[in-house]
Amino acid sequence: xxxxxxxxxxxxxxxxxxxxxxxxxxxxxxxxxxxxxxxxxxxxxxxxxxxxxxxxxxxxxxxxxxxxxxxxxxxxxxxxxxxxxxxxxxxxxxxxxxxxxxxxxxxxxxxxxxxxxxxxxxxxxxxxxxxxxxxxxxxxxxxxxxxxxxxxxxxxxxxxxxxxxxxxxxxxxxxxxxxxxxxxxxxxxxxxxxxxxxxxxxxxxxxxxxxxxxxxxxxxxxxxxxxxxxxxxxxxxxxxxxxxxxxxxxxxxxxxxxxxxxxxxxxxxxxxxxxxxxxxxxxxxxxxxxxxxxxxxxxxxxxxxxxxxxxxxxxxxxxxxxxxxxxxxxxxxxxxxxxxxxxxxxxxxxxxxxxxxxxxxxxxxxxxxxxxxxxxxxxxxxx
Numbered sequence: 001x002x003x004x005x006x007x008x009x010x011x012x013x014x015x016x017x018x019x020x021x022x023x024x025x026x027x028x029x030x031x032x033x034x035x036x037x038x039x040x041x042x043x044x045x046x047x048x049x050x051x052x053x054x055x056x057x058x059x060x061x062x063x064x065x066x067x068x069x070x071x072x073x074x075x076x077x078x079x080x081x082x083x084x085x086x087x088x089x090x091x092x093x094x095x096x097x098x099x100x101x102x103x104x105x106x107x108x109x110x111x112x113x114x115x116x117x118x119x120x121x122x123x124x125x126x127x128x129x130x131x132x133x134x135x136x137x138x139x140x141x142x143x144x145x146x147x148x149x150x151x152x153x154x155x156x157x158x159x160x161x162x163x164x165x166x167x168x169x170x171x172x173x174x175x176x177x178x179x180x181x182x183x184x185x186x187x188x189x190x191x192x193x194x195x196x197x198x199x200x201x202x203x204x205x206x207x208x209x210x211x212x213x214x215x216x217x218x219x220x221x222x223x224x225x226x227x228x229x230x231x232x233x234x235x236x237x238x239x240x241x242x243x244x245x246x247x248x249x250x251x252x253x254x255x256x257x258x259x260x261x262x263x264x265x266x267x268x269x270x271x272x273x274x275x276x277x278x279x280x281x282x283x284x285x286x287x288x289x290x291x292x293x294x295x296x297x298x299x300x301x302x303x304x305x306x307x308x309x310x311x312x313x314x315x316x317x318x319x320x321x322x323x324x325x326x327x328x329x330x331x332x333x334x335x336x337x338x339x340x341x342x343x344x345x346x347x348x349x350x351x352x353x354x355x356x357x358x359x360x361x362x363x364x365x366x367x368x369x370x371x372x373x374x375x376x377x378x379x380x381x382x383x
Contacts, residue, residue: 015085016053021062025072028083031092039080039123045157046121047075047150050084050093054274054324056333057134058116060372063331064137065146071137074147078154080123086115087323093117095175096128102174103131120153122164127172129153129164193228200226201234205266209242214266218246218259220282227289239290246283247302250367250381253337254360257309259283260337261327270368270381273334274327280310338368338379 009029010022021028029035031048039046051058065071075081086093096119101111113133120130130153135146144152157164186192200222203211210216223242226235246252249268251260258280260271287303290296314322329335341362345353357363366378 010083015088017051017058017085017087018083020053021066021083024062024066025069025076026066026081027072027076028081031082031084031089035080035082036123036126042080042123044123045079045129045153046123046126047079047081048084048092048096048119048121049081050086050089050096050117050119051115052086052324054326055115056272056274056327057114059328059331061116061134061146065135068137071147074150078150079120086117095179096131098178099128099171099175100131100133102178103128103171106171122168122172125168125172127168128175129168129171131171193225197225197229197232197235201238204238204241206241208267209238209245210268215262215264215272216251216266216268217262218242218251218279218283220279220286223286224282224289227286230293236294239286240294243287243290243299247299248383250383252302252383253309254382256313257305257307259306269383271334271337272327273337275325277310277314277321277323280306280314284310332373332376333370334368334381338381340366340377340379 008022008024008027010018013019013022013030018028018030029038036046066075084092096117097113099119100113100117104113105111116134118132118135119128121128130149132143135143135149137146139145139148200211205211205213208216211219211222223239226232226239229235245268246259249263251263251268251271252258253260253275258275261274261276261279262272264270264272284303284306287299287306291300291303310321313325316322327333339360339362341357344356344360344362347353348356360380360382361367362380366380367383368381369378370376
């Protein structure tokens with residue numbers, strides 16, 4: 001009988017994300033006064049690691065770093081690690097995401113962010129002095145190895161405390177200024193809406209729909225704004241083109257219904273396979289509004305299957321809604337949504353399989369290779 005995995009202080013939490021990490025050898029704390037007091041007692045930096053339950057890259061970093069006892073030992077020795085669920089604590093996520101964008105703008109020349117979000121805080125002021133997203137277990141893609149980063153920051157904390165204090169103070173001041181900056185007040189008149197619509201039309205991709213290039217997000221709020229001008233043929237055409245291209249692309253789950261979070265390319269072909277409740281809800285409204293004005297059997301089928309997907313997979317027995325569906329299956333991104341020709345042949349009668357391979361593009365060759373598992377056989381997203 002295998003021994004029980006180590007437990008940390010997350011085992012009694014209600015967050016699905018924190019519970020995913022409850023068996024890590026990292027000595028995680030939930031956010032709270034006890035964790036902050038422990039960091040001050042030990043006089044060590046705080047690691048605030050933020051993510052959410054269906055985040056693929058969060059799973060990757062957990063497998064590569066937080067489940068590795070050797071890396072966990074480095075973290076536990078040098079830091080007080082705190083896990084935060086961004087869906088439970090959007091306030092903490094907002095603060096530390098602002099810090100990440102400020103820090104990357106200062107160090108890389110452009111702001112960036114994402115999850116997992118890893119912020120290293122001064123234990124006494126709670127100001128961040130180093131912030132990033134995913135870090136690998138070994139140096140790769142221009143990113144430092146996570147254990148090396150932890151050791152380096154810990155050494156800076158011990159040996160160059162004045163520099164750490166100064167950097168934390170600077171970033172903290174910039175974060176406070178950004179979060180406290182009053183929003184400019186402007187009249188929300190029709191002129192502002194018209195200007196926004198003109199901007200969307202200028203940025204509309206006339207060939208593939210949507211706005212701008214890769215990665216492509218559905219951005220249904222933009223489509224809703226365009227739909228507020230039903231008498232403008234340019235706005236109607238932009239909505240129709242976007243819905244048409246999404247509907248045939250790989251971002252649309254042609255078997256299960258619904259849409260994935262975004263496409264990594266400019267043609268809606270290869271998605272990030274996570275499915276978000278808010279995307280389904282907003283796109284359903286856009287589709288319904290469009291169909292009320294412009295009946296279309298194909299888009300109606302897409303809408304009906306989207307709603308069927310929500311009812312089948314996103315509603316709990318008590319009527320509560322699930323917020324998202326995971327992108328990962330058996331440690332593979334989107335494994336339920338990619339196919340080989342042989343799998344199509346094994347699933348359908350011969351004539352139907354031949355038809356399906358042609359319609360869904362498998363005859364043209366694979367369009368998906370898992371970047372994290374380059375030795376895996378290339379497969380196809382159905383589009």
